Amino acid sequence: MSEKPLTTPAPPSDPAPDTQPESRKTGLTPQRKAAILVLTLCVLGIWLGLRWLIDARTNITTDNAFIESNIHPVSARVSGTVTAIHVKDNQRVKKGDLLVELDPTDYRVAAEKAEAAVGVALNETSGDTSQVAAARAAVQSAKARQEQSSLDLKRGEALYSREVLPKEQLDRLQTNQRVANAQLLEAEQQLKKAEAIAGISNGPTGKARVREKQAELAESRLKISYTRIIAPVDGYVTRKGIETGATIQPGQALMAVVSLHGSWVTANYKESQLTHIRPGQKVSFKVDAYPGKIFNGTVESIMAGTGAAFSLLPPENASGNYVKVVQRIPVKIMIDQTSDPEHLLRVGMSVIPTIQTGRTTGQVARDLIPFSK
Numbered sequence: 001m002s003e004k005p006l007t008t009p010a011p012p013s014d015p016a017p018d019t020q021p022e023s024r025k026t027g028l029t030p031q032r033k034a035a036i037l038v039l040t041l042c043v044l045g046i047w048l049g050l051r052w053l054i055d056a057r058t059n060i061t062t063d064n065a066f067i068e069s070n071i072h073p074v075s076a077r078v079s080g081t082v083t084a085i086h087v088k089d090n091q092r093v094k095k096g097d098l099l100v101e102l103d104p105t106d107y108r109v110a111a112e113k114a115e116a117a118v119g120v121a122l123n124e125t126s127g128d129t130s131q132v133a134a135a136r137a138a139v140q141s142a143k144a145r146q147e148q149s150s151l152d153l154k155r156g157e158a159l160y161s162r163e164v165l166p167k168e169q170l171d172r173l174q175t176n177q178r179v180a181n182a183q184l185l186e187a188e189q190q191l192k193k194a195e196a197i198a199g200i201s202n203g204p205t206g207k208a209r210v211r212e213k214q215a216e217l218a219e220s221r222l223k224i225s226y227t228r229i230i231a232p233v234d235g236y237v238t239r240k241g242i243e244t245g246a247t248i249q250p251g252q253a254l255m256a257v258v259s260l261h262g263s264w265v266t267a268n269y270k271e272s273q274l275t276h277i278r279p280g281q282k283v284s285f286k287v288d289a290y291p292g293k294i295f296n297g298t299v300e301s302i303m304a305g306t307g308a309a310f311s312l313l314p315p316e317n318a319s320g321n322y323v324k325v326v327q328r329i330p331v332k333i334m335i336d337q338t339s340d341p342e343h344l345l346r347v348g349m350s351v352i353p354t355i356q357t358g359r360t361t362g363q364v365a366r367d368l369i370p371f372s373k
Contacts, residue, residue, distance in 0.1 A: 065268065082243070087255075
């Protein structure tokens, strides 16, 4: 019997490899991935847009702003020749520091003359007092003569009525009476004149002439003090326009002192940005000269009109050819001095202020939703 050949069993075949793409395993097709990416970008864009819009409605910014401060002009109060200048441009000075000296020689001479005039007036016053005493004595003498003439006239009229005194003598007594009255009136006027000259018409301590000379002396000494020109405030010297030896006149500008204490920012905001700006709101601003540094301030006030309304040539919209232009209104922002201890800020610098109105997200959202009011 024939034997069947032994057959070895074939090894199990490997399973067929999975040829499905990874995207099908996860259930995300390239189209779905793109859609998710676009949706994510849209949500992120909407979120960033809302954040920007809310920030723009709560923090009002403008680049039309600059720094201002008080500029104190220094001028001469008397004429004279400059003998010394103790400062130079951009030098820091304190209130009361000596800036310029003028030649005081002429004013010292005038003060000495005025002082001598006071002494003369005092001497003249004693003489005027003597004249007043003499005038008073003359009044008393004239009054005595007038009284005596009145008595003589009464006696004469009595004798004339009894036909003892002739008419000629009575006429002479009447004439003497009129002369005595006139002399009394003249003496009284001379007394008033003497009192007026002596300055004692309103009391014994008047001395008007002495006071006049003393006032002239005080004025001369005051002019001497004006020859030393001092700094009116703390600040920095600028616009120095004089040199030693120059002759100046009263009121002539010599230099200016810029005070950096109490500086402020004038920010010209559009009229549409002023809806929620109020005095007292906090402000942060950047300066072009110091990138990355933030300064602080506070809204102090809002100008009563637009800049165009107070310009040299304001617009005349009623004249025709009217074109609406968004107006700008200056807002005064006081600078917090603690944020600028080194006085880095200078007058005229350009700044970018941001006013923090303090409005909440809900308040801004209500304004954005139509018919929410």
